[in-house]
Amino acid sequence: ETGVTQTPRHLVMGMTNKKSLKCEQHLGHNAMYWYKQSAKKPLELMFVYSLEERVENNSVPSRFSPECPNSSHLFLHLHTLQPEDSALYLCASSQGTAGILYEQYFGPGTRLTVT
Amino acid sequence: ILNVEQSPQSLHVQEGDSTNFTCSFPSSNFYALHWYRWETAKSPEALFVMTLNGDEKKKGRISATLNTKEGYSYLYIKGSQPEDSATYLCAFLNSGGSNYKLTFGKGTLLTVNP
Numbered sequence: 001e002t003g004v005t006q007t008p009r010h011l012v013m014g015m016t017n018k019k020s021l022k023c024e025q026h027l028g029h030n031a032m033y034w035y036k037q038s039a040k041k042p043l044e045l046m047f048v049y050s051l052e053e054r055v056e057n058n059s060v061p062s063r064f065s066p067e068c069p070n071s072s073h074l075f076l077h078l079h080t081l082q083p084e085d086s087a088l089y090l091c092a093s094s095q096g097t098a099g100i101l102y103e104q105y106f107g108p109g110t111r112l113t114v115t
Numbered sequence: 116i117l118n119v120e121q122s123p124q125s126l127h128v129q130e131g132d133s134t135n136f137t138c139s140f141p142s143s144n145f146y147a148l149h150w151y152r153w154e155t156a157k158s159p160e161a162l163f164v165m166t167l168n169g170d171e172k173k174k175g176r177i178s179a180t181l182n183t184k185e186g187y188s189y190l191y192i193k194g195s196q197p198e199d200s201a202t203y204l205c206a207f208l209n210s211g212g213s214n215y216k217l218t219f220g221k222g223t224l225l226t227v228n229p
Contacts, residue, residue, distance in 0.1 A: 004158065017194070026127055033215075040171070040221070041221070042204075042220055042221045042222070044219075045217065046214055048213075048215055048216075050215075055215075056215070056216065058216075090159070095210050097214060098215065099147050099214055099216075100146055100208060102164070103149060104149070104151075104153075104161065104217070106158040106159040107158055108158045
């Protein structure tokens with residue numbers, strides 16, 4: 001176990017639904033991340049939070065809305081998604097944001113299917 | 116757009132074989148290289164964070180080398196075991212960008228046959 005949990009593990013939603021993905025880290029880390037992995041593509045960074053402040057929004061459409069209420073929890077709110085948004089969504093955390101110093105700890109991911 | 120290439124895409128080896136695979140990245144603006152191991156249905160797990168040219172890191176039977184001047188890193192597994200079966204990801208950190216924005220390769224899928 002990496003100390004990062006994600007719920008749900010699988011989600012099927014229609015294009016008009018609203019749902020949320022939840023991530024929790026039990027490592028006392030200060031940075032949290034959302035990644036997307038589409039089929040046959042590499043992991044792609046979506047959002048980064050450092051000390052509960054968003055420091056990166058990697059050109060992600062507004063139908064994805066992140067929320068970081070405290071340093072242990074990260075949410076990804078989903079609304080009006082498209083079928084091409086079907087992917088594996090991974091959460092990660094690290095002690096700090098400096099990638100030269102800190103490895104990232106990943107959750108197991110949420111497999112999202114948009115119908 | 117940063118290009119991080121991993122080769123081969125997949126390989127099959129027999130238990131006991133030693134193997135290696137490659138991560139290629141831009142040789143300019145190098146900041147760091149991460150290696151992760153991702154078993155099916157589990158979470159990616161960090162193996163190494165490498166920063167210095169010529170660096171070599173080791174974790175059990177797995178080791179990695181780094182050549183920042185020519186833009187590649189090798190991951191070696193000595194005496195492969197079935198539990199080494201996983202996708203091995205590398206991720207490049209560019210000194211010209213944000214200090215947290217990793218660019219991942221697509222990974223090398225290793226299958227170790229008993």
